[in-house]
Amino acid sequence: MNNFSEPQKILNNIGMGAGSVVVDLGSGSGHYARAAAQLIGPEGRVYAVDVQHELLERIATESQEQGISNIEIIHADIEIVRGTKLQDNVADSVLLCNTLFQLEDKASAITEASRIMRPNGRLIVIDWTDSHNGLGPDSALICDQSAATELLQSSGFVLEKEFSAGDHHYGVIARQANNISNNSN
Numbered sequence: 001m002n003n004f005s006e007p008q009k010i011l012n013n014i015g016m017g018a019g020s021v022v023v024d025l026g027s028g029s030g031h032y033a034r035a036a037a038q039l040i041g042p043e044g045r046v047y048a049v050d051v052q053h054e055l056l057e058r059i060a061t062e063s064q065e066q067g068i069s070n071i072e073i074i075h076a077d078i079e080i081v082r083g084t085k086l087q088d089n090v091a092d093s094v095l096l097c098n099t100l101f102q103l104e105d106k107a108s109a110i111t112e113a114s115r116i117m118r119p120n121g122r123l124i125v126i127d128w129t130d131s132h133n134g135l136g137p138d139s140a141l142i143c144d145q146s147a148a149t150e151l152l153q154s155s156g157f158v159l160e161k162e163f164s165a166g167d168h169h170y171g172v173i174a175r176q177a178n179n180i181s182n183n184s185n
Helices: 007-014 031-040 053-065 107-116 145-154 177-182
Strands: 021-025 046-052 070-077 090-099 117-128 157-164 171-175
Touching: 007 031, 007 171, 021 031, 021 107, 031 053, 031 070, 031 090, 046 053, 053 070, 070 145, 090 107, 107 117, 107 145, 117 145, 117 157, 145 157, 145 171, 171 177
Parallel strands: 021 046, 021 090, 046 070, 090 117
Antiparallel strands: 117 171, 157 171
8 A cells, every 4th residue: 555644643653742732734624633633632722724715614524523623723824924813832733734835935834833833842844755746746846855944944943853754745843943952841
């Protein structure tokens, strides 16, 4: 079987604590949002943020069908700083999964992620490694791991870890550089 991106397995392997607050920027159809919601439990909260109403409606419907009640839907443009309307320092983890390749203003989305992250919070980026003969996005749109890492570093993040995210995806975890020294608690 082809090892495609498996949100539940990936998030389980990188760990999310019970009761955490997770923001899924560019949540799409909600695979990662629902996986995170199950991992963090009913005391936690997931904010699924996307610009497409129909995808947010799908997340709401599928979450209800699956008995998941800790996801809040937010219609917003993540390429606008403060566009999510979330408070500063609200998230323990911010997810950007299969999203970077779709963004025109990647830097603003990273700035928004930084704004909503708590000190010592994690930014988890998962995206396509290539077009894979049309399976993934157009190769001109790909934001490969090297480009993503450079973007994160230029936005004040430090790469903490790289991880496997399936045969067609890469994964990185980054933290804000100004909070790295406090990460030993």
